[in-house]
Structure formats: C-alpha cells, structure tokens
Amino acid sequence: MQFAPLFPIVYRILQLSFPHCLWNGDSNSKAIALTFDDGPHPQYTPQVLTVLERYNITASFFWLGACVNRSPHIAKAVKDRGHWIGLHGYEHHSFPTLSSTQLKQSLEKTQVAIYNACELEPEQVRDVRPPNGFFTPKTLKLFQQWNYRPVMWSVVPEDWVRPGVSVVVKRVLEQVTGGSLIVLHDGVCGGQDVAETIKILIPQLLKQGYQFVTVDQLWR
Template structure:
C-alpha cells in the first residue's frame, strides 16, 4: 500500500498558516502535547488502549464516529468515565466536502446524539470536530463556524492506519514531535490492532523528553 507519511509534515506546514481557524497545534513555547485517537470506539482495540493510558495516567482525546459509538456504547462509556476528551469525527467517516450542508449537519448531530445516549452527557457540549482524512474546504470551515463547532486538525501524522509496524510509527512520531504537537493515532478498524502497543512504546519515550500530556481542551487557536 502506498504510504504518504513523509508528505504529512510538508502538508502541515502549507495548510496551517493558510487555515488559522483550525486548531493545528498547541502553544509551541510549552512542552505540552496531545495524544489523539480517531475512528473509535472499537470493542477490542479501545479497551486495550485504555489499559495503557490508565497505567501511565495519561489523558487523551478521542474523535469518534457515530456509527462506532452506537455499536460499542459501553466502550464509549468507559472512555468518558476516565475523563478523556471527546470530539466528533462524523457519523460514518465520509469526507465532509462530499456531503451537502444538511448531510454534514445531520452527521455531526447524529454523532452527538449517539454520544449523549452512551455517555449521558449533553451532546451539544461536544464541539470539537476532526474531519475524516483531514479533508475540508473553506466552505466546510464556514459551516462548522456557523454551527459553533471547532475544527481540530493535527501536526504529527505517522500514518499508523496502514500498519507500517509499531517501531516505524513510533520513530515517525519521535522524529516529528515538538512543543504543542497534536499527534493522531487510530483505535478503529484500520490501525487499531497496533494502537495499544504503539502507545505503550511512545509514552515512556516522550516522558523521558519531559513532555506533558494534555487534552485538546487545553489547546486554543
């Protein structure tokens, strides 16, 4: 499978200044970083990941698909009970630019409703949105702003979803991480098989470098 991992740092450097109304990174003057996980919750991969986060007492941010929340509501509840941050990834991973405005609105609201049902928290309080595959247009951002959502992107993308191996993913993160980094990994169907092992390899190495782990709620534009 063709891998684009070497391109993501270049893409980030082009897109970040072009779209300042997306959250791309935290404060680059502080050694705070955010571990984020897309495409869950997953019945098997997410509980294994939670064990690692519990062991190291690390907070994380999860961007969920509505359909996965509906399939694994008890897992969603487990994540919320540990006070991890929760955001939206759309209902079924369709690229936002391919949806009509009404379809996009429905996708986000259905995901909020699924989270509200599973976790017993008001769906309207969940305002952070990460577009699937990182695809958006200026019109996508305009709609999200109109509906009072905050677009959350990334600065470190090790392309774990193609499963290049735990060592490769770990090294890609370590090569790119810096103050304020938003690291994206996946605990869903693609890449989730390795996520617990990858996270267990990464966390101690990042702690050695004296990084502090925070959630997306601690980062601002």
C-alpha cells in the same frame, strides 16, 4: 504508496492557510495532545485505555457515531476515565462529499449517540476532526456557523496503513515538538497496533519531558 513524509510539509502549508483551526498548541510549551480517531472499537479502545491508565494520561478521542452506537459501554468507559471527546462524523465519509444538510445530520447524529452513551450534552461535544483530514473553506464556514471547533493535526505517522509499530514510533519521535497534536487510530484501520505503539511511545515522550493534555487544553 505511503504519504507519511509529506504530512509535515502539508501541515505547514495548511496551518498558515487556515489559522482558525487547531493545528497545534503552544510551541514553547512541553504540552502535547495524544488523539485517537475512528473509535470506539470493542477490542482496541479498551487496550488503549489500559495503557493510558497505566501512565495516568488523559487523551482525546474523535468518534464515529455508528461506532458509538455499536459499543456504547466502551464509549462510556472512555468518558468515565476523563478523556476528551470529539466528533469524526457518523460514518467515515469525507466531509466535502456531503451536502450541508448531510454534514449537519452526520454531526448531530453523532452528538445524539454520544449523549445516549455518555450523557454528554451536544454543546459539550463540539470539537470536530474531518475524516482523512479533508475539508474545504466551505466546511470550515459551516463549522463556525454551527458552533463547532475544527481540530486538525501536526503529527500524522500514518498508522492506519500499518507500517509497523517501530516505524510509527520513529515517525512520531522525529516530528514531535512542543504543542504537537498527534493522530493515532483505535478503529478498524490501525487499531490492531495502537496499544503496542503507545506502550513504547508514551514512556519515551515522558522521558523527554513532554506532558500530555487534552485537545480542550490545547485550545486554551
């Protein structure tokens, strides 16, 4: 069963309930953020970089520490092209299932992996997107205590179940508005289609007058 039709409803409820997370940018602006979860991947991430470079677009990547350690040269290529880097945990474990100690270690291990690959200091990498979007008030309280910034989403086309490139593109175009925070995946689940998806999606969004910014710019 696909849950894509429910995400816009869930988004509106959670946005009101947890206003200190980044759910979207300024709705009166044409600035939107294109984000990619679950990488870096040795095959899919370079394909994404090629498309982004073609259109001179800067995106944001939320990384798994284990994947950074497996593909440090890909991580460095992302960083060297000026894209924004965030955390997605060391492994793709749901944050509410982890103890406070385990969660802290997961984030810090990922920061270490990013430092080793990209020479980005831990304080430069403090945006966190929970895997599967799962969090609790306790999770958010810990983020605040540890000086991390929770980054969520406003457009989720559920590309990880691979409904087809045309379906993912259609879902994004139907939901995108000013300030949208779009979630795609360049990892094992969904990464097979992501380059083809953004090849179609980016020109159409540019034609509609949208400008692509990073998550950091949305925070501002």
